[in-house]
Amino acid sequence: MTDLAPRELRVIVAVAEGRGFSTAAQALGMTQSAVSHSVRTSERKIGAVLFDRGRLGATPTPAGAAVAGHARRVLRLLDVLGAEARGIAAGPGSADTVSGPLRIAAFRSAALYLLPPALERLTARHPGIEPVVRMVRELGPGTAGEVLDGRADVAVATLGTTSPLPPGLVGGVLLEEEYALVHPAGHAAPRSLPLVDWAENCTSYTRDWWAAQEWIPRATVEAEDDGAVLSMVSRGLGMAIMPALSLRGAPDGMDITALGPDRPTRSIGYVTTPEQARSLAVRALIRELRAERGVEAVSDSRKSD
Structure with missing residues (x-):
């Protein structure tokens, strides 16, 4: 020892x-x-x-x-x-009293749209918890790497059979996120537009689907994050294929079109260590994140079939 x-x-x-x-x-x-x-x-x-x-x-x-x-x-x-x-x-009765910092790593769209309502309920039930959220790009080790390195207690991460958890970590799926086509509003042939993409898109969970779509051109514009992609699409610079969380709060000037029954999806889940999974604060956050399962679909009046 x-x-x-x-x-x-x-x-x-x-x-x-x-x-x-x-x-x-x-x-x-x-x-x-x-x-x-x-x-x-x-x-x-x-x-x-x-x-x-x-x-x-x-x-x-x-x-x-x-x-x-x-x-x-x-x-x-x-x-x-x-x-x-x-x-x-x-x-x-005080064993459920949770206090102190709770370090959370999340990629951008999860930090913007999935975490806030969960943290609102969490801190209402446990006022002593102090969430500390770091946005981490989902590249390389990504958010799971922050947990593995001991920089975060729990992470919101993209999960998949071809992207397994690092050894020594545990996790679970929170929601399945659909991809959709986003393009300038009213465009007659959006699939003919140039592709705007970003580095965190189209990884292992969509690669096979992506490769089978002959209509998708090579990206002519790459942006640093999904927010920049949406801004460019809203300005008429092209179309993009985006996951549902990224499309929440999408700017005006664009439409969201479903990709059909074979559309790709990605799994969003939590990642933590076996030890932290038993801690009161992490367990409480996971409960609140699971309560968000019913809101994963893109609830946007601009979405069409």
Whole structure:
């Protein structure tokens, strides 16, 4: 068993985030030599080099990056442990009292449209919870990577059989999100328009469908996010194929057309660690997110068949 104290874990995290021993020392109120000694002791206990030391600082090795992620998660669990224990010790009926920060990672459309009503109900029922929401692009590790790295307690993520959860995480589907064609209002032949796309669109959950559609041209315009895509479409610059959450609050000047019975969908779900899945705050948020299942369809009067 690797026996690391919380103080040693905090040092590892501080060095990883500050990319240097002196920066970590300033953040922790320690001397640089004490930080260096702590890291060497941790490396000896673990049996692996955690940082590449260089003239420009300290860069986590692959082992160091993994250890820093575990360290963040352990330190967070210690915080949760204390908060929940104090709630239980307060007396009968107080075990459901949840307090403290709840760190949430979400991609843009989920943060804009799925989270707010869930958080409104959550904080009404548990006023002590302090949601801290970070918007993360759903590229590479995406929102699930934030949980894996210990930077978030729970994430709203895109899920799929070809995009499995990283090992060590758990999750569940909250809703199935349909894709639709969005185009300038009143256009007689929207499928003939240029394609406007963005990097987070058309990943593994739609790739097969996308490849089979001969009418879809190669994108002539790529934007940084779905909001920019919608703005461009509303200005008549092309058409786009977008998921339902992105189409909520779509600007004027465009129509939304269904893609037919074989339309693609993507699964939106929650992702967390097995330990956080048992925590009161995460369980409470998941309950509120599940209550949003009935509003996943695009409820827009401009949508047509």
